[in-house]
Amino acid sequence: MSRFGRSLWVFKKNKIEWECLSDFIKSKDKDFFMKSDSRFVELEKIFSFFIDVDDKTICFRFGVRSAFRPKGKTGVLVEEGAQLVYSFGDTGDIATFLYPVSSDSLKSKEDCLIVRVGNYTCHEIKRKIRHDLKKLCSYSHVTSIDGDSNFMERICVFVMRSIYSKNVENKYVKPAISKSFLSILGIVSGAILFKYLMPKSIILAVLLIVIYLFPMKKNSICGVASFLSIPVSDCGAAP
Numbered sequence: 352m353s354r355f356g357r358s359l360w361v362f363k364k365n366k367i368e369w370e371c372l373s374d375f376i377k378s379k380d381k382d383f384f385m386k387s388d389s390r391f392v393e394l395e396k397i398f399s400f401f402i403d404v405d406d407k408t409i410c411f412r413f414g415v416r417s418a419f420r421p422k423g424k425t426g427v428l429v430e431e432g433a434q435l436v437y438s439f440g441d442t443g444d445i446a447t448f449l450y451p452v453s454s455d456s457l458k459s460k461e462d463c464l465i466v467r468v469g470n471y472t473c474h475e476i477k478r479k480i481r482h483d484l485k486k487l488c489s490y491s492h493v494t495s496i497d498g499d500s501n502f503m504e505r506i507c508v509f510v511m512r513s514i515y516s517k518n519v520e521n522k523y524v525k526p527a528i529s530k531s532f533l534s535i536l537g538i539v540s541g542a543i544l545f546k547y548l549m550p551k552s553i554i555l556a557v558l559l560i561v562i563y564l565f566p567m568k569k570n571s572i573c574g575v576a577s578f579l580s581i582p583v584s585d586c587g588a589a590p
Contacts, residue, residue, distance in 0.1 A: 358442070361470070365443030371473035372437075373404050384411065384480070390488045393499070398432040398491075409437040411487060418454060418496055430454045433491040435483055437476065445471045447479075449486060449511070451494035459494050461517040461524075486511060 381400050385391045394400070398413035413432025420428040434450040447466040451459040466483065489504035490511070500508075513528045 362441075362443035365445075365470060366439075368471070368473045369439045369445065372476050373409060375473065375477060376402060376404050376409055384484060390492065390504075391484065394432075394488060394491050398430075407439050411435040411484065413452075413491060418456075420456070420496075422455065428454055428456055430495060433487055433494065435487040443470065444468055445476060447483065449483075449490055449515075452491055452496075452498070453494075454496060457496050461512070461519050462521070463518045464490075464511055465516040465518065466511075 381395075381402055384402070385395060385400065391400075394413055398416050401410075401412050401414060403410040403412065412434040415429055415431050418428040418430050422428040431453050433452045434448075436448045436450065438446045438448065440446060446468040449464040449466055451461070451463070453459070466486070486507065489500070489507040492498040492500035492504050493508040514526050516526050517524045
């Protein structure tokens with residue numbers, strides 16, 4: 352098979368995967384997806400929530416709301432809700448984008464975040480949707496004028512802005528922190544933690560397996576936990 356023939360074959364295969372994903376999205380109502388995050392319900396009450404599907408895109412989006420602020424002499428300021436977009440490209444790749452909440456008075460530094468681009472199956476994207484919707488929820492609370500973002504949501508958006516590529520004023524901007532660097536940092540950190548925690552980690556893992564396979568009496572569990580200096584609730588003095 353020539354290079355061009357292979358490219359066409361990949362495109363056709365990925366087209367089938369995309370159609371499978373589109374059919375899955377169409378078969379579910381918005382309540383199915385909104386269960387992914389309790390914070391989602393708050394945003395839905397304010398913005399409303401919509402799911403749009405066509406041949407090339409799948410869009411989870413919050414609608415337009417009044418910000419209850421004057422715009423000019425007679426107008427009212429409005430906000431356009433954040434969006435999570437899956438886009439099927441001509442190469443057969445699926446790109447995932449996050450668009451922030453926007454208004455005439457407040458706009459994010461980026462036009463959108465490029466979460467991922469690649470050759471994904473329907474099953475792979477389905478596994479990512481709920482996590483992506485949590486990102487959408489955090490992004491909405493942080494970028495809205497009246498967003499009620501908590502600490503973890505602000506951290507989430509800070510990390511996304513650092514590790515994802517973005518579009519700023521119609522220009523592609525590389526991530527501030529390379530994902531390769533984060534991977535190396537994670538491996539090094541894990542190795543350091545494993546070195547110092549290895550004995551207790553192994554014993555604890557074995558203990559959990561034994562408890563799962565062979566239920567132990569309460570006093571036995573508490574005795575082992577005490578030996579490992581592991582605090583366990585409901586371990587009082589033995590009767």
